[in-house]
Amino acid sequence: MSHLSLAIAARKRQLLCLAAWVCMFQTATAQTNRLIQEGNQLYQQQHYKEAAADYQKALAKDPSNTSGLFNLSNSLYQQKQYDSSRKMLSATEKAIKDKNGKSAVDYNIGNSYMAQQKYEDAVKAYKQTLRNNPNDMDAKYNLSYAEQMLKKQQQQQQQQQKQQQKQQKQDKDQKNNKDQNKQDKKDGNDKNDQTQQDKDQQKQGDNKQQQPGSLSKEEADRMLNALQQQEKKLQDKLKKEKGTGAKQEKDW
Secondary structure, rough: OOOOHHHHHHHHHHHHHHHHHHHHHHHHHHHHHHHHHHHHHHHHHHHHHHHHHHHHHHHOOOOHHHHHHEEEEEEHHHOOOOHHHHEEEEEEEHHHHHHHHHHHHHHHHHHHHHOOHHHHHHHHHHHHHHHHHOOOOHHHHHHHHHHHHHHHHHHHHHHHHHHHHHHHHHHHHHHHHHHHHHHHHHHHHHHHHHHHHHHHHHHHHHHHHHHOOOOOOHHHHHHHHHHHHHHHHHHHHHHHHHHHHOOOOOOO
């Protein structure tokens, strides 16, 4: 076989491989589209979990399929899996090139934040929606509503903060009063102890003033009676001695 015939044979093999790859790609694309269509039917029937499963199968075959990503995010949103929904929307936004598509993605991101009452993030998302599509009336309405809810939320947070500060002050005052009462009680006990101590010291002083050997009234009376008895005995004795002495002669 000549070199020319070998080159022709090689080119034929390349064409056959390319044709097989195109056929496989078309088959995979067809399967992906079929899974997405089945998911759409389930979504319309409000079978959101089953629809999400079909979208995930489609993305397993074509991870960058924007329809699969966007529809999967919607089915997750309907299941209230808002964080997962936004994750899919972020991936969708990276894959989409046109502004209208990006606007639709940002709009849904705003809706997911609204569902979680994250109004500040929702406002940002709706503003981004209007940057890509200034004529989106739904985004304008939702932006206005989100701004109103954000203002109300901030007012409530300020009110709650004031209430917390007031409660903290009351708790602090109550604690201070309680501590003061404890201190007053302690001071009162210390004062009572000091008073009792003073009384004890005074009593000890009184006891010291009563000298050892001092007589009570009863003892003094007894001693006085004894002295009087002794004196009486002495007088009686003197009288007796005077009566029995030598008689004196009369002075005629």
